[in-house]
Amino acid sequence: DAKTTQPPSMDCAEGRAANLPCNHSTISGNEYVYWYRQIHSQGPQYIIHGLKNNETNEMASLIITEDRKSSTLILPHATLRDTAVYYCIVRPLTDSWGKFQFGAGTQVVVTP
Amino acid sequence: DAGVIQSPRHEVTEMGQEVTLRCKPISGHNSLFWYRQTMMRGLELLIYFNNNVPIDDSGMPEDRFSAKMPNASFSTLKIQPSEPRDSAVYFCASSPGTGYGYTFGSGTRLTIV
Numbered sequence: 001d002a003k004t005t006q007p008p009s010m011d012c013a014e015g016r017a018a019n020l021p022c023n024h025s026t027i028s029g030n031e032y033v034y035w036y037r038q039i040h041s042q043g044p045q046y047i048i049h050g051l052k053n054n055e056t057n058e059m060a061s062l063i064i065t066e067d068r069k070s071s072t073l074i075l076p077h078a079t080l081r082d083t084a085v086y087y088c089i090v091r092p093l094t095d096s097w098g099k100f101q102f103g104a105g106t107q108v109v110v111t112p
Numbered sequence: 113d114a115g116v117i118q119s120p121r122h123e124v125t126e127m128g129q130e131v132t133l134r135c136k137p138i139s140g141h142n143s144l145f146w147y148r149q150t151m152m153r154g155l156e157l158l159i160y161f162n163n164n165v166p167i168d169d170s171g172m173p174e175d176r177f178s179a180k181m182p183n184a185s186f187s188t189l190k191i192q193p194s195e196p197r198d199s200a201v202y203f204c205a206s207s208p209g210t211g212y213g214y215t216f217g218s219g220t221r222l223t224i225v
Binding site: 032034036042043044045046047049100101102103104 | 154
C-alpha cells in the first residue's frame with residue numbers, strides 16, 4: 001500500500017476551517033484515500049474516503065489533487081470536539097478484506 | 113444500533129494469567145478486526161476475520177496470542193500467558209465489506225502487572 005506523510009501536529013482556531021494535508025505521492029490508480037480520526041481515549045472514527053473526485057459528507061470535505069499525489073481534509077467549522085489525531089490512509093478498494101494500516105497521523109488541537 | 117461492543121473496558125491482571133477480551137460486532141458486518149495501540153507502536157492490526165474465518169493473523173505478536181470468531185456476533189482475543197509488555201489498548205472493529213470504513217469499539221485498556 002502507498003505510504004502517506006502528514007504533519008505531526010497543527011493548531012486551529014474554533015469556528016475556523018481546518019485544512020489537514022496528506023501526501024501520498026506513490027499512490028496507485030486503484031487506491032482510495034481514507035480519513036479517520038481518534039479522539040482521546042476513544043476508538044478511531046471513520047470520516048470520509050474518495051478516489052479522485054472531491055467528496056463531502058456531514059463531517060468533512062475531501063479534496064484530492066488532480067494527480068492524486070496529495071489530498072486535504074477540510075473541517076469547515078472546527079469545534080473543540082474536533083481535537084483529535086487525524087489519520088490519512090491509502091488502500092486499494094480491491095483489497096477484498098479491507099485492512100487498514102494506521103500511521104502516526106496529525107494531532108489537531110482546536111483552541112477557543 | 114449499539115455499535116461495536118467490547119468488554120471489559122478495563123482489565124488489570126497479574127503477569128502469567130490468562131486474559132480474554134471480547135467483541136460483539138455490528139449486526140450484518142461480515143469483517144472483524146483486532147487492533148492494539150501503544151504509545152510506542154501506535155495502532156497495529158493483529159488479525160482480521162471475514163465471514164468468521166481468520167484471513168490474516170500475521171500481526172499477532174507471538175503464539176501467546178490467539179483469536180477466535182465462533183459466530184458472526186462474537187469474537188475473542190486471548191493472551192496466555194500474559195506479560196507486562198502486552199499492556200495496551202485493544203480495539204475491535206467491524207465493517208460491512210470492501211470499500212466501507214470501519215466502526216471501532218471503545219477499546220479494552222489492558223494492564224499487566
